[in-house]
Amino acid sequence: MTPLPTVQTVIDALTANRHTALPEPTVDQLLIGDPGTPVTGIVTTFMPTLSVVQQARSLGANLVIGHEGLFFSHHERSEESPEGEIERMKRQQLEASDVAVFRLHDSIHRYCPDGITEGLVAKLGWSGYVREYRAESCLLDIPSASLREIATEIKTRLGLPYITISGHPEAVFSRVGLLAGYRGGGTLTIPLLESKEADLIVYGEGPEWETPEYVREAMRFGRHCGLIALGHAASEEPGMERLAEALSVLFPHIPVHYLQEEPSIRIL
Structure with a gap:
């Protein structure tokens, strides 16, 4: 035994x-x-x-x-x-x-790549679209779609009741900067948009007065960019779910489960 x-x-x-x-x-x-x-x-x-x-x-x-x-x-x-x-x-x-x-x-x-980010990429069905994994982000080239379509697909993939966006819902995007967890601050996201390495940012959470405000003002100057905010837990839960799968392989003789708590924040 x-x-x-x-x-x-x-x-x-x-x-x-x-x-x-x-x-x-x-x-x-x-x-x-x-x-x-x-x-x-x-x-x-x-x-x-x-x-x-x-x-x-x-x-x-x-x-x-x-x-x-x-x-x-x-x-x-x-x-x-x-x-x-x-x-x-x-x-x-x-x-x-x-x-x-x-x-x-x-x-x-x-981990290399970041285990939480990799889990989110896989859950979104975007593993085949990765351009580059970085320490705090993942750059992807996804099939072109409108902000509304991308957001709706993300909601379905992650089983979310809602997500928030900034940008024109019908604007079309394909170059994505993905940042899981609390990485939505302007110091990480704005350089990706300024350099045009990404035109759409998808993150867990960040200060509302930084990236969302940048996107709003950039659009007024005619710049093409958008934002999808998932919520901190929603962006990192897939990584812990993927971890359970990895542990099942490492320790095949003991049961491994992934459990997800109910959301602590709801919309009335």
């Missing part, structure tokens, strides 16, 4: 593929649990909520790999900062669940 991998064995496999150094400090860490625990099953997810952890336990999985943090901030609370009431209650329930939680954020973004 094949021995079960430990939590640390899985963590080592997850962090072995990165091609550049991690930031200091990194947010990748075991947030709950013991690294020596044998793993009976794995769940990957974008947001490791209490609900996801409880579902993991019901599936017989005792390791959850989440992309974002547990306690409502990108960085963990420092020892000098007081613990909030909701954080304390959540932590106590997680510790009682006997499910380990590892955050995989910095490493997967440093």
Whole structure:
């Protein structure tokens, strides 16, 4: 009988593929649990909520790999900062669940190509259109279509109730700059538009006063450009779903699942 991998064995496999150094400090860490625990099953997810952890336990999985943090901030609370009431209650329930939680954020973004971006490209059906993968973006040449048509196709592919756009809905685009997660700031997107490496930006999220405002003013000067904003979770969930597929190959003797939480933000 094949021995079960430990939590640390899985963590080592997850962090072995990165091609550049991690930031200091990194947010990748075991947030709950013991690294020596044998793993009976794995769940990957974008947001490791209490609900996801409880579902993991019901599936017989005792390791959850989440992309974002547990306690409502990108960085963990420092020892000098007081613990909030909701954080304390959540932590106590997680510790009682006997499910380990590892955050995989910095490493997967440093795979080559970026594991989150690659998952989004695949989910969109755009793998065959990639011109170039960069550290924080992917440049693609997709079949020409209107902004409305591209946005509608994206909604269908990702199963989204809505997305937001900037630009003329009937304008036709083919050169896409894709940026998953919180990479929609002007310092990353505007150079792609200025250089004409892309005429359509598709990103997760970013400040509304940067890229959207650039697109609006550029159009008034007769420049051809557009923007589609997916939402942070929607842009990164496909990468964690794809990770589950990769882990199934690495650890074929234990079940691996992908779980998706309900959206936390809705439109009335």
